[in-house]
Amino acid sequence: MSGGIGPASADLDLEVKLAVYRHFAATGTRPSADQIAGEVGADVAGVVEAYARLRAQRVLLLEADGASIRMAPPFSGVPTQHVVESGAVRYFANCAWDALGIPAALGMPATVRSRCEQSFESLRLDVGVDGPGRSDWVFHCLVPAARWWEDLVFT
Amino acid sequence: MLFFRSEARVIEWCSDRQVPVRPIVTIEQLWGLALAWYATRLAPESRRPQPGEMVKIFAGLGLSGEFWDPESRL
Numbered sequence: 001m002s003g004g005i006g007p008a009s010a011d012l013d014l015e016v017k018l019a020v021y022r023h024f025a026a027t028g029t030r031p032s033a034d035q036i037a038g039e040v041g042a043d044v045a046g047v048v049e050a051y052a053r054l055r056a057q058r059v060l061l062l063e064a065d066g067a068s069i070r071m072a073p074p075f076s077g078v079p080t081q082h083v084v085e086s087g088a089v090r091y092f093a094n095c096a097w098d099a100l101g102i103p104a105a106l107g108m109p110a111t112v113r114s115r116c117e118q119s120f121e122s123l124r125l126d127v128g129v130d131g132p133g134r135s136d137w138v139f140h141c142l143v144p145a146a147r148w149w150e151d152l153v154f155t
Numbered sequence: 156m157l158f159f160r161s162e163a164r165v166i167e168w169c170s171d172r173q174v175p176v177r178p179i180v181t182i183e184q185l186w187g188l189a190l191a192w193y194a195t196r197l198a199p200e201s202r203r204p205q206p207g208e209m210v211k212i213f214a215g216l217g218l219s220g221e222f223w224d225p226e227s228r229l
Contacts, residue, residue, distance in 0.1 A: 014199060018197075018199060021196065021197050022197070025197055057203075058203060059203070073192075073193075073196075074189075074192075074193050074196070094156075095156035095157070096156050096157050096158045096185065097156045097185060097188055097189060097192070098156075098189075098193075099158075100182075100185055100186055100188075100189035101189040101192055101193035101196075102193075103189075104186075104189040104190045104192075104193040104194050104196075105193040105194065105196040105197055106197075107194070114158050115158065116158060116159050116160040116164055117157040117158065117159060117164075117168055118159060118160070118164035118165070118167050118168040118171075119160055119164055121160050123158050123160075125182070127186075131183075131186040131190075132182055132183075132186055134182075135182040136161065136182075137158055137159065137160060137161075137182055138158070138159050138160075138161065138162055138165060138179050138180060138181060138182070139156065139157070139158060139159075139179075139180040139181075139182070139184075139185045140156075140157055140159055140165045140168075140176075140177060140179060140180065141156045141157075141177055141180070142169075142174055142175075142177055144177075144221070144222050144223075144224075144227065145209065145213075145222065145223050145224060145225045145227070146224065146225050146226060146227045146228070148225075
C-alpha cells in the first residue's frame, strides 16, 4: 500500500476506525494492529498506515511506535484516573470530559469514578442515558481550545 | 481536563502551580460537551466538530470568549 489518500485508503481508514472503536466499546481495551488487521482483512502494515492517516485527522493518538493506540477519544488505551463502568465492562477515559464522553458514546448508563485533582476526594458520578444527576463538582481545563491538540496527553 | 470538588479547589490548584484560572464548567455543561463530541462517535458518519461548529457548540452551552475559540491565538 502506498499510503496515498485515494478512495481505497479512505475506505480502509473508515473500516479501521470503526473496528478500533468497536473493540474499545466491547472490551474497554485497545486493540493491537494485528487484531484490527484480522478484523478488516488487511495486512498489519496497511493498518499502521491507516493509523497514521487517522492521527493526521485527529481521530487517533498513537504511541511512539506508531502501531499502538494511546487514545481513541473518549477511550484511553492506557490506564488513567478516570474509570468508567458500563454493563460488565471497565473503561479508562483520557480526561474528565472523556469520562462523560464514554457513556455518551455508548448510549448506556455508566458509573464514572475519578477524583478532585486538588483534594483527591473521590468522585462517583452515576450517568443515565439522559446524563448525570445533579452534581456540584466542576470541570476545569487549563489549555485553551486552540491548543488542545498541540499536546493532547497534557491537555 | 480535570474534575474538582468545587471552584475553590480549582483556585487552590491553579495558585499552587502559578497558572491562570480558566472558565469553570459545570457537570451539566460537561455533559453537553460530551454529547456534542461523542454521541455519534461509534457511527460510520461520525466526525469531529470543525472550528466553526465548535464555537457554536460552546456558545450554546454558555461557554464563550477567547479561551473557547479554537482559532484564537490565546
